[in-house]
Amino acid sequence: MDPSCLQYALTEEERKQFNELGYLIVENALSPEQVAELTAEFDRIYEDKLSSGHDPKTALFYPNFIPDHSSFLNLVDYDKVLPKVWDILGWNIYLYHAHMIATPPSGKAKSDATFGWHQDSGRVNMEMESHPRPRLSLKVAYFLSDVSEPDRGNFWVVPGSHLKDNLEMPADRQGQPEGAIPVCVKPGSAVFFDRRTWHAGSPNWSDYTRKVLFYGYGYRWIRTKDDMTVQHLWESSDPIRRQLLGAGVNCNGYYSPTDEDVPLRGWLKEHQPELVR
Numbered sequence: 001m002d003p004s005c006l007q008y009a010l011t012e013e014e015r016k017q018f019n020e021l022g023y024l025i026v027e028n029a030l031s032p033e034q035v036a037e038l039t040a041e042f043d044r045i046y047e048d049k050l051s052s053g054h055d056p057k058t059a060l061f062y063p064n065f066i067p068d069h070s071s072f073l074n075l076v077d078y079d080k081v082l083p084k085v086w087d088i089l090g091w092n093i094y095l096y097h098a099h100m101i102a103t104p105p106s107g108k109a110k111s112d113a114t115f116g117w118h119q120d121s122g123r124v125n126m127e128m129e130s131h132p133r134p135r136l137s138l139k140v141a142y143f144l145s146d147v148s149e150p151d152r153g154n155f156w157v158v159p160g161s162h163l164k165d166n167l168e169m170p171a172d173r174q175g176q177p178e179g180a181i182p183v184c185v186k187p188g189s190a191v192f193f194d195r196r197t198w199h200a201g202s203p204n205w206s207d208y209t210r211k212v213l214f215y216g217y218g219y220r221w222i223r224t225k226d227d228m229t230v231q232h233l234w235e236s237s238d239p240i241r242r243q244l245l246g247a248g249v250n251c252n253g254y255y256s257p258t259d260e261d262v263p264l265r266g267w268l269k270e271h272q273p274e275l276v277r
C-alpha cells in the first residue's frame, strides 16, 4: 500500500454517519474509466450466464467473481476504500465474501410487496448472544449503473437500524418497514454498510439493468461465505493483498495473528500507529 492512500482515511464526519446510520455513501469512488472497465467485465460475465440459460427477467447473483478479472481483484485493496474499511474494522480483516448482482428490468407492474429485508450473516444473528448484535463485517457496494432514481432495482436500507435486532414488517407483507429508503447513487459510487443494517434489494421497474459489485470485509476468524477460490492469486499479490485474500501462516493465526499473518498491522504500525493495539 502506498501511504498516499491515507488521504482517503475515514473522516470524523464519515465515521459519525456510519456509526449513526449504519451506512455511508462515497460518491465518485471509481473514475469513469474504472466504471467502464468493470462494466465491460461485468457484462461479459452476465452475457455468458444468459447464454448458459439464466432467465433474463430475474436477478443474477454471482458470487466468487474476484478471480474473473484483474479489475475486480484490484478493488480488494483499493486505496480510496480500504483505509476506510480498516478505520472501521481494524487490521485483523480479510475479504470473506464477494458477489456481483445484475438486476434486469423485471417486466412486471410495480407492486407494493415487502422486499426481502435482512441483516447479513444468517445464523450469526440467532446464535450470537449479544444486544445489540456485533458488527463483525461490512460490505462495500460499488454501483456500476445509474441508480440515482428510485425504481431501478435500488439497494434499500433503514437508516439507523443496525442496532435493532428485529425490524417490524408491515402487515400483510404490503409496503416497506418504517423509515426505509432507496439508496439513490450515480455510477462509480461506493456504499459502505454495516452488516447489521437492515437492507434489501428491490425489483427493477425501470428499463435499465442494475449492476453492482459487493465486497464483504470481516474479521479473519470469520469463515468465507462463498467458495472464494482466490488462493492461486496469493503468490502474485503483495503482502497486504495476500492477507485480504485470506492467506495466513496457520489456523491459530486467525485468532492470535503473528506479524506474518497480518502484514496490514505492520504497515499500520508504521503509518497509522493509533490503530494498532
Ligand SMILES: O=C(O)CCC(=O)C(=O)O
Pocket: 101, 120, 139, 154, 155, 156, 199, 200, 201, 202, 214
Ligand atoms: O441486491 C441488493 O441490493 C441487496 C444485496 C444484499 O442484500 C446483500 O449483499 O446482502
